[in-house]
Amino acid sequence: MTASAAYARRSKTVLPDTASLPSLALIAGSGRLPQLLAQAARAQGRRISVFVFDPLLAEAFSGFDTHVLNFAQVGVLMDLMKKLAIGELVMAGKIHRPDFSKLRPDATGMLMLPAILAAAARGDDALISAVVKIFESRGIKIIPPEMIMQELVPVSAQWTVRAPSAVDLIDIEKGFQVARALGALDIGQGVVVADGLVLAAEAAEGTDAMLMRVAQLPDAIRGAQSRRRGVLVKCAKPTQERRVDLPAIGPDTVAHADKAGLSGIAVEAGGSLIIDRDAVIAAADRFGLFVISTGGA
Amino acid sequence: MTASAAYARRSKTVLPDTASLPSLALIAGSGRLPQLLAQAARAQGRRISVFVFDPLLAEAFSGFDTHVLNFAQVGVLMDLMKKLAIGELVMAGKIHRPDFSKLRPDATGMLMLPAILAAAARGDDALISAVVKIFESRGIKIIPPEMIMQELVPVSAQWTVRAPSAVDLIDIEKGFQVARALGALDIGQGVVVADGLVLAAEAAEGTDAMLMRVAQLPDAIRGAQSRRRGVLVKCAKPTQERRVDLPAIGPDTVAHADKAGLSGIAVEAGGSLIIDRDAVIAAADRFGLFVISTGGA
Missing domain, CATH: 3.40.50.20 (Rossmann fold)
Known part of the structure; x- marks a missing residue:
């Protein structure tokens, strides 16, 4: 289940x-x-x-x-x-x-x-x-x-039919390491990693714009819908005000991750928001992406 | 002089x-x-x-x-x-x-x-x-x-007519701090900072693509050609192979920095390449940008 x-x-x-x-x-x-x-x-x-x-x-x-x-x-x-x-x-x-x-x-x-x-x-x-x-x-x-909506913040879970592969798990680990470092410098909360390479780091442009540029990178270093590679990782900044501005994903994030050819999305359990969770899960299952929440409280 | x-x-x-x-x-x-x-x-x-x-x-x-x-x-x-x-x-x-x-x-x-x-x-x-x-x-x-071309790597210098303002100098300092941290994680070598805010962090997309997206950010947080704000900072990764892949700028970088509404560019003295330096200086002076090399050997 x-x-x-x-x-x-x-x-x-x-x-x-x-x-x-x-x-x-x-x-x-x-x-x-x-x-x-x-x-x-x-x-x-x-x-x-x-x-x-x-x-x-x-x-x-x-x-x-x-x-x-x-x-x-x-x-x-x-x-x-x-x-x-x-x-x-x-x-x-x-x-x-x-x-x-x-x-x-x-x-x-x-x-x-x-x-x-x-x-x-x-x-x-x-x-x-x-x-x-x-x-x-x-x-x-x-x-x-x-x-107001307790279900916004996920517990540790695999939400989708698809699970991360062994390679995805390594990319997720690197993604959390990099995202925490970006967060510690107050740069941003998101990163895309594929086969060990940091394809994109989020700053003021936001997650959707970051995913759109991943789709423009050279074919050789990124995935495609027919051959998915890479993960989006989002986690809270170590020192941020956690009542405001927790990193978030929603159905649009899944759609952009799909177009970027990613394998899936990992967010911080207890430290991120999944907005409209049913729609997120349905979209990810339709595209064949994984969504997991991990590494948090 | x-x-x-x-x-x-x-x-x-x-x-x-x-x-x-x-x-x-x-x-x-x-x-x-x-x-x-x-x-x-x-x-x-x-x-x-x-x-x-x-x-x-x-x-x-x-x-x-x-x-x-x-x-x-x-x-x-x-x-x-x-x-x-x-x-x-x-x-x-x-x-x-x-x-x-x-x-x-x-x-x-x-x-x-x-x-x-x-x-x-x-x-x-x-x-x-x-x-x-x-x-x-x-x-x-x-x-x-x-x-082969010793003049590629700059000494500490202000190359242009325009000099960084007091605000630019604070952004440059933050830019070096952030760029070194990005480099330590092998993410990238470049960053754009404006009034203390990290507008963009470079990963696999390269500097020109990063500057192009700065031009797409909301007007309120970035500069424009008529009212320049923000700096591009590039420096070597702390642990990188310095014989290969030093961060570089050239005349195209200056043109993209101009379109992004930046005040100027700061690169690491002794740790970066200025390609086609005469053309870089001429372009920066024409657009009214500063180019400095600083903070290195």
């Missing part, structure tokens, strides 16, 4: 008692995760308000209490959160750094800008930590997405 | 006495460096034979004693080098790994294949070392490109 069958049997868990929970804010970036979280929170009976920085993202949350924010209007945001009695905050989805030189901060934002700029210059981890501290100093608790 | 002026004054160096030197083999990959080396060696009066693995590359060496090789015909290659009395070998240009599963080795190649495959699975550094050992065990001395 694959883990997916076991998962299906276990997935009817008891819902948490949410009546006593404070109002929840969702700061939503792009991708499918924020919508899944908003729906799950509402299904659990929670009061939820959604905040987006990109007006185009607001459409995905029709029916929710949705607010379009300007990065630098920190005072406005804090006043609004106070008015809405926000007690907990979850951040999810891809949010790109703003161009700090173009921000027009309000008075509160102006006070915070020097600390934010100094943090940004040290990298994404420092920037995220600085943002988290701003909310915490106002009494807003940051919760991770899996506090 | 910029370093380029000093360089121009110094460049009429005395040619080495080459009459007593053994016959030279050049294993040539793609790019302009192999042609420059072949011409320089001939101008110095050396007997030179050129070996290419890709028949399309042979055209660039018309007028030279040129041989098209099959990676796996090691016995044929060694016999040929013996016949030509090859005593020294220089390897230059980009050579991609072959698809080892498709090689049809001769008897000598068959004997060496297990060691080569084992090395390849440990990464490019191990593979290059294994190849170097094969030649050395036959009494062929591997020489670095700068043994």
Whole structure:
């Protein structure tokens, strides 16, 4: 029995008692995760308000209490959160750094800008930590997405019909070693390894773009759909804020891994998010890829 | 006076006495460096034979004693080098790994294949070392490109009119730190950093492809030709075979850095190659980029 069958049997868990929970804010970036979280929170009976920085993202949350924010209007945001009695905050989805030189901060934002700029210059981890501290100093608790959807973070498991080969397992081990090193330097959370060679290392471009360029590498060093080689490995940065920005895969990741000719995907058990897991498993089984979660808690 | 002026004054160096030197083999990959080396060696009066693995590359060496090789015909290659009395070998240009599963080795190649495959699975550094050992065990001395063209490897210098800004210098420092870490893991030799954020890390795709994807990143995190931000940093891997595969930049690198909106390029003094330096400096000055070599011997 694959883990997916076991998962299906276990997935009817008891819902948490949410009546006593404070109002929840969702700061939503792009991708499918924020919508899944908003729906799950509402299904659990929670009061939820959604905040987006990109007006185009607001459409995905029709029916929710949705607010379009300007990065630098920190005072406005804090006043609004106070008015809405926000007690907990979850951040999810891809949010790109703003161009700090173009921000027009309000008075509160102006006070915070020097600390934010100094943090940004040290990298994404420092920037995220600085943002988290701003909310915490106002009494807003940051919760991770899996506090709302526990099944997002996988246990150790083989989710697909296909299993990694002996060669894949060696590539996976190297992939974790390299991804942890990239993470320690706050470069990125993903890497593609094939037959011992690091084909691609992820930085600001994101996983999908990285997989697309693997498909453009010379035939000799990569796999193809007809002869799969190589693995995508994603794991958390050793020092990252684990409540925000855990590495994630979803159905699109599987589709890009397929086009890149990979054998499969390995993510960190306990340290990554599998978004829309049923769809991920179905897509991987259809393409003949493996998906495993391993090496974590 | 910029370093380029000093360089121009110094460049009429005395040619080495080459009459007593053994016959030279050049294993040539793609790019302009192999042609420059072949011409320089001939101008110095050396007997030179050129070996290419890709028949399309042979055209660039018309007028030279040129041989098209099959990676796996090691016995044929060694016999040929013996016949030509090859005593020294220089390897230059980009050579991609072959698809080892498709090689049809001769008897000598068959004997060496297990060691080569084992090395390849440990990464490019191990593979290059294994190849170097094969030649050395036959009494062929591997020489670095700068043994033929000393000016390829830069001393510490600012080569351009433009100098790095204070922000650029911080990005350069981070870039060297990250590039050395990538190199220690045998991932790659190049990185792009802008305002503290690692925009791209180079693996198998090469520097030009990396710079092209920087141009595709969201506007907010990168520069533009009208408002330059960020640096390309290249340095040698800490443990690499320094006679083969030092990181290189050339006029094309400058053109791609320009399109990526970068402020400039920093390479390791004493640990990198600047190919066609006059053209590199001219292009950088035309675009308004800086090029510096720093942090090395």
